[in-house]
Amino acid sequence: MVPPAALQLSSSPASFLVSLIAEELHNFELLELELELNLELELELELELELELELELELELELELELELELELELELELELELELELAGAGAVAKMEVVIVPVLEDNYSYLVIDQASRLAAVVDPVEPQKLLDEAKKHGVQVVMALTTHSHWDHAGGNGQLKQLAPSVRIYGGQGDNAEAVDEEVNEATRLTLGETEITVLETPCHTPGHVTFVARHADQPAAAFTGDTLFVAGCGNFNSGTAQQMKTALVDKICALPDDSQLFVGHEYTVKNLLFATTVEPDSQEVQDRLAWARARREAHEYTVPTTVGAEKATNPFVRCTQQTVLQYADTTDPVAALAKVRADKTAWGRRK
Missing domain, CATH: 1.20.5 (Single alpha-helices involved in coiled-coils or other helix-helix interfaces)
Known part of the structure; x- marks a missing residue:
């Protein structure tokens, strides 16, 4: 190895x-x-x-x-x-239009226009030339006049209207003897303005034959012309009428219309009426809010019409005569007695103002 x-x-x-x-x-x-x-x-x-x-x-x-x-x-x-x-x-353009025409010191007249036919009605034309001028401005023909009641500041222009526009037919309440009326109407009456239907509510109290005209067109809210029966947050003096008549007119007829129905009243009394309403229902926020709204409108020189059935049910002490707060104010359980008490107090309150 x-x-x-x-x-x-x-x-x-x-x-x-x-x-x-x-x-x-x-x-x-x-x-x-x-x-x-x-x-x-x-x-x-x-x-x-x-x-x-x-x-x-x-x-x-x-x-x-x-x-x-x-x-x-x-x-x-x-x-x-x-x-x-x-x-x-x-498609939603109003087929029925209501034009507000202020007249005299605090009155309202109205021009009701049926758009399809271009026909028109005037309501309480105390200054007829002003209404006819408004119709001319809108390019419509006035064919009828609707007189809510016989007092001069509503019916006093009927005769002059006849002279200015002889073909216009004038309607007024049965038994009210309004000036220059061609035909007296009642709740059986049906008037046609083009495609717009006009019916009548008998609302006597302020005058014996006072009526409210209700104009309807298709699906639009109804337009009711209440004259001196219902104001925004108020009602007319009873004069020779009764509290029962006014309760029937306000609660059972006018405010039995749908809540969105528009109410065109005879006078601009809204602020005063709401001021009084605060004394009847001082805790009502709805009344306070509506008073603030009305004051703002008037300060801006704007109208407070139309109102609606719903708004009146919420803030009008006369319409609310069936409500517990108003019954307590009047110290009664009877709505008619409550309405009479509220009306008497409103008259006395107005004299103090």
Whole structure:
């Protein structure tokens, strides 16, 4: 057996160098391979990052496209809605129009226009020329006059109206003997103004034959012309009438109409009436709010008509004669007695003002 030392001595320097070089080459190849692998990994990583970036860009683009599409759809819907509203607005033009015409010191007359036929009625035309001028301004023909009652500040222009417009037919309440009336009417009467129907409520008290005219057209709220029976937050003097008559007129007839019915009254007494109403129902926020509203309207020189049945049920102490607060005020359980008490107190209150 040859000892290890002898083997080492037997190895030539050349073979050792070759072995060393081979080992270095092998290590170099391994390093190159490792570098190549690292490069491939880096390339793969870059490719993955590029793919992820492309996917993100594609997703962002898709989201932008979806957002643009949603915005376009919203815009289309808005345009469609605007068109529908325009069409609805065009279709919602009032087929019956009431024009308020202030006359004398604090009276109201009215011009009722049927849009389809361009025919019109005048209500309580105490200043007939003013009403006819208003009709001319609106391009309509006056064919009838509706007289709520015989007092001069409502019926006093009927004769002059006949002279100015002889073809106009004048209507008034049965037994009221209003000036220049062609036909007296009652609750069986049906008048036609183009497509507008006009009916009658018999509301005697302020005068024996006082009537309220009610104009209706299709789905529009009714328009009732109450003369001196009902005011905004008030009612007329009884004169020769009774509290029972006024209760029937206010509660059982006029305010039996639907709550959205519009009430066109004979005088601008609203602020005074609501001031008195605060003495009957001092805790009523509805009365306080309506008084503030009425004051603001009058300070701006604006009308407080029309009112509505719903508003009168909430704030008119005469209409509210059936309500517990008004019954307590009058110290009675009888609505008719309560109405009589409120009317007497209002008259006395008015004299003190």
